[in-house]
Amino acid sequence: DVLDPERLVQCPYNKHHQIRACRFPYHLVKCRKSYPEVAKKLATCPFNARHLVPRADLSDHIMKCNDKGFIEQDTVNQSSGFQREQMNATSTWQAPPCDEDWESESLEQSDSPFVWGMTNSDINSTISEQKNYLPSGVRAPESFPYAISWK
Secondary structure: OOOOOOOEEEOOOOOOOEEEHHHHHHHHHHHHHHOHHHHHHEEEOOOOOOOEEEHHHHHHHHHHOOOHHHHHHHHHHHHHHHHHHHHHOOOOOOOOOOOOOHHHHHHHOOOOOOOOOOOHHHHHHHHHHOOOOOOOOOOOOOOOOOOOOOO
16 A cells, blocks of 8 residues: 555455455445445454455465564563663652641641641631721622523
């Protein structure tokens, strides 16, 4: 296909179909839908999806498939590259020093609720004072601006 994209290839679903190699994958998808009975009898090669062979002959095809070598070579290259990366990789990362002391913090905590960004003393003063942070002349609404129907 790479050497000659205009080369004609015979369709495995209909022997009368001659398709250009560059269009062959698209044709396979279309023809599989048109010939579902033939599609049930064919199996796809795990090394090249363009190879459709009778199900009974699949194991023999896998043993002889020319594209099997490309996949095996890629697998070998990837695994050896991964091993080289593992051997060459040395980490210089070090954990930062930890200033936290959870045990002393747990002893200091009281039964007051947790509020993000506030200390226990802030919470206690807020509860007792109940500050209004709205500008003067602005008040909070007493009802929703829309009606809720509960049908």
